[in-house]
Every structure is written in structure tokens, then in C-alpha cells.
Amino acid sequence: FICKFSKVTNGSIRKLEKTNLTYIEPHKVIIKSITFLVFNYSNDVYISNLSKKIKLSELEEYLKKI
Numbered sequence: 001f002i003c004k005f006s007k008v009t010n011g012s013i014r015k016l017e018k019t020n021l022t023y024i025e026p027h028k029v030i031i032k033s034i035t036f037l038v039f040n041y042s043n044d045v046y047i048s049n050l051s052k053k054i055k056l057s058e059l060e061e062y063l064k065k066i
Contacts, residue, residue, distance in 0.1 A: 031063060 026037040026046070036059075037046040044053045047062075054062055 032066060034066070 024039065026039045029036040029038060035048055037048075037050070038056075043056050045056050045059050046053045
């Protein structure tokens with residue numbers, strides 16, 4: 001029910017106990033042993049964790065550099 005309400009079709013929603021917060025888990029894409037995190041409807045790709053991000057349009061160039 002909550003996924004349909006939140007318009008999430010893939011992934012899962014986590015409830016953080018003793019809070020009123022929920023966390024929508026990103027899609028995990030592994031390329032060259034690097035985990036990229038991608039959220040639905042976002043133009044950003046996070047590298048390994050949520051502290052470093054690039055635009056989705058820059059992903060191909062980023063992969064060529066590594």
C-alpha cells in the first residue's frame with residue numbers, strides 16, 4: 001500500500017523505528033566494482049554513498065576516467 005501511495009514501483013521503503021521517518025532504498029548498480037545508487041525520478045547518481053554525486057548525463061564520462 002505505501003509503495004503505491006508513494007508512487008514507488010521498484011525498490012523498498014524502510015521505516016525507521018521510534019521515528020516518523022521513512023527511507024526509500026535506492027537502486028544499486030554495480031559497475032567495475034563500484035556501487036552507484038540511483039533513486040527513481042532523480043537526475044543524480046550517487047557514488048558508493050550519499051556524500052558524492054554526479055549528474056546521470058556525466059556517468060559515461062566518469063566511467064571512462066576510472
